[in-house]
Amino acid sequence: xxxxxxxxxxxxxxxxxxxxxxxxxxxxxxxxxxxxxxxxxxxxxxxxxxxxxxxxxxxxxxxxxxxxxxxxxxxxxxxxxxxxxxxxxxxxxxxxxxxxxxxxxxxxxxxxxxxxxxxxxxxxxxxxxxxxxxxxxxxxxxxxxxxxxxxxxxxxxxxxxxxxxxxxxxxxxxxxxxxxxxxxxxxxxxxxxxxxxxxxxxxxxxxxxxxxxxxxxxxxxxxxxxxxxxxxxxxxxxxxxxxxxxxxxxxxxxxxxxxxxxxxxxxxxxxxxxxxxxxxxxxxxxxxxxxxxxxxxxxxxxxxxxxxxxxxxxxxxxxxxxxxxxxxxxxxxxxxxxxxxxxxxxxxxxxxxxxxxxxxxxxxxxxxxxxxxxxxxxxxxxxxxxxxxxxxxxxxxxxxxxxxxxxxxxxxxxxxxxxxxxxxxxxxxxxxxxxxxxxxxxxxxxxxxxxxxxxxxxxxxxxxxxxxxxxxxxxxxxxxxxxxxxxxxxxxxxxxxxxxxxxxxxxxxxxxxxxxxxxxxxxxxxxxxxxxxxxxxxxxxxxxxxxxxxxxxxxxxxxxxxxxxxxxxxxxxxxxxxxxxxxxxxxxxxxxxxxxxxxxxxxxxxxxxxxxxxxxxxxxxxxxxxxxxxxxxxxxxxxxxxxxxxxxxxxxxxxxxxxxxxxxxxxxxxxxxx
Numbered sequence: 001x002x003x004x005x006x007x008x009x010x011x012x013x014x015x016x017x018x019x020x021x022x023x024x025x026x027x028x029x030x031x032x033x034x035x036x037x038x039x040x041x042x043x044x045x046x047x048x049x050x051x052x053x054x055x056x057x058x059x060x061x062x063x064x065x066x067x068x069x070x071x072x073x074x075x076x077x078x079x080x081x082x083x084x085x086x087x088x089x090x091x092x093x094x095x096x097x098x099x100x101x102x103x104x105x106x107x108x109x110x111x112x113x114x115x116x117x118x119x120x121x122x123x124x125x126x127x128x129x130x131x132x133x134x135x136x137x138x139x140x141x142x143x144x145x146x147x148x149x150x151x152x153x154x155x156x157x158x159x160x161x162x163x164x165x166x167x168x169x170x171x172x173x174x175x176x177x178x179x180x181x182x183x184x185x186x187x188x189x190x191x192x193x194x195x196x197x198x199x200x201x202x203x204x205x206x207x208x209x210x211x212x213x214x215x216x217x218x219x220x221x222x223x224x225x226x227x228x229x230x231x232x233x234x235x236x237x238x239x240x241x242x243x244x245x246x247x248x249x250x251x252x253x254x255x256x257x258x259x260x261x262x263x264x265x266x267x268x269x270x271x272x273x274x275x276x277x278x279x280x281x282x283x284x285x286x287x288x289x290x291x292x293x294x295x296x297x298x299x300x301x302x303x304x305x306x307x308x309x310x311x312x313x314x315x316x317x318x319x320x321x322x323x324x325x326x327x328x329x330x331x332x333x334x335x336x337x338x339x340x341x342x343x344x345x346x347x348x349x350x351x352x353x354x355x356x357x358x359x360x361x362x363x364x365x366x367x368x369x370x371x372x373x374x375x376x377x378x379x380x381x382x383x384x385x386x387x388x389x390x391x392x393x394x395x396x397x398x399x400x401x402x403x404x405x406x407x408x409x410x411x412x413x414x415x416x417x418x419x420x421x422x423x424x425x426x427x428x429x430x431x432x433x434x435x436x437x438x439x440x441x442x443x444x445x446x447x448x449x450x451x452x453x454x455x456x457x458x459x460x461x462x463x464x465x466x467x468x469x470x471x472x473x474x475x476x477x478x479x480x481x482x483x484x485x486x487x488x489x490x491x492x493x494x495x496x497x498x499x500x501x502x503x504x505x506x507x508x509x510x511x512x513x514x515x516x517x518x519x520x521x522x523x524x525x526x527x528x529x530x531x532x533x534x535x536x537x538x539x540x541x542x543x544x545x546x547x548x549x550x551x552x553x554x555x556x557x558x559x560x561x562x563x564x565x566x567x568x569x570x571x572x573x574x575x576x577x578x579x580x581x582x583x584x585x586x587x588x589x590x591x592x593x594x595x596x597x598x599x600x601x602x603x604x605x606x607x608x609x610x611x612x613x614x615x616x617x618x619x620x621x622x623x624x625x626x627x628x629x630x631x632x633x634x635x636x637x638x639x640x641x642x643x644x645x646x647x648x649x650x651x652x653x654x655x656x657x658x659x660x661x662x663x664x665x666x667x668x669x670x671x672x673x674x
Contacts, residue, residue, distance in 0.1 A: 036069050039069025039073040040069075042146060057071065142167060142583075153173075158171055203225065211580055243584045245294040251328045252300070262283065275300065285589075289585065329573050332348075339574070349602065353565060358558070361467035361468045369458070393409075474565065491536070524545070
């Protein structure tokens, strides 16, 4: 719950909190006065720096006089109602603790969080730190922490591992112990119990935890020394910690090779050893970040070269190292809902599309050029139309003959006339009736449209030879007859494996079920033989093809589909949860993106790597030249290869005529024998 400009205060105690109303009775004595003045000072800090924040006040004693006065003076200084929730902390079972801690810090609408810690008892520090770690303070680096305690504990407290990510931590230190006695007790009893009638110091020291000021490591800085009775105190520089520079801090980075995003040379054969980065997109971004934020880095290879898979809540690979806080951040990774729970994600560049690489469409055979202008169903419809018209003409003439007694026509004559008219060489009109002439006239109109369309399409097909259809999508791939496909083994070690194995789309299921696992070079060699495709990321495979299989003009035998599938929303870096430099990384990434440098670097890095690869190992461009000859668009005269279909038809006609001759001969011989 957040009330702006008010507060939502959650009061925690190591034992159950009392639901009694806050008592504002002020007792006499120097110890009591110190507690009152502490409440005034903290109330002033809340008023000037924590307005509108979700406040959490932690005390290990349910009757803490210091905590009571803090709540009282916050209530007096700010015109708002306080919401005090009573709760068990460590006395409950684990399930109840988890339920309470999940709602402790507010909800997703909470923009500011603050934590006030009462450390004025002798055994409170360890308990408070254990609670803060369990509550996930390390996940929220922007949380503002105000601690009140003894001066002797300052350094151990502020440099504790619990605050490894917390940017804003101040400590109000007092020389002596402030007692924790219920305000319902009298003053004489208070003094009798504590024995501190004259031992309370009036001085307070204010210390700040500086995140990176000790050569990139955390340190403690004193910023004020006040007289506690002189309130109000200046508080203008209490929460000034910002990650403008990391003061030379050495970052630990883990990487998996995936060019053009990141590439490196291992410095040893040891798994997980140091590497030397090569020119890549992540290398350039990392150098820009390191220069702007003043940090150094040590980059290592992930021992198994995997991004990370979820195994019952525990991740492997690079994501697993972030989950265990063994590294500060990683190079390129993909994002998923499961990973977002345990890491911070820095969107850096668009995701690479998953595409299909096959042979380029090949030329269709010239012998079919005569029938290619029409689709198969049109040829069937045309043949049926000729037969249907011939039958209709013959029936019409027979009906006319039966009615008028005129001359009829043979069935063969009507069929041949329909066929001749379609070929623009019709014989004499077979009909002497007006109804027959009407039927012939409309048939001639039909033939005109059909022959004009065929003639123009035939010219186009002979001028530019047709090609087979390319494989553009997963649907095209799985619909091919006698076709096989593969992907690379490293793709099945992260989110791509989840995409293929858990996808409910029947096409993707079939693709994954019959998918082989091959390296890029082996798969591309099988693609060259035909009947095979490689499923891979677009930028990655384009670099391999351009480096090893393209000629000097960039021609290559492969077709990389343009309609890729985005299996990831975006690519970027992963940071350990709660990393205090995450916001600064976001700002720098936005500047690089707005300046167009990331897209420019992507193109430049890819072009440079292709050039380097071709200079080191000149590609074998024989296959590329073979496919280039198919794309020759120069004007050519028609040759035998273009018109061979006409000769095949002529030979087919000779053969059919010969068969007809044999049939006539046999028929004539039988008639003579009879």
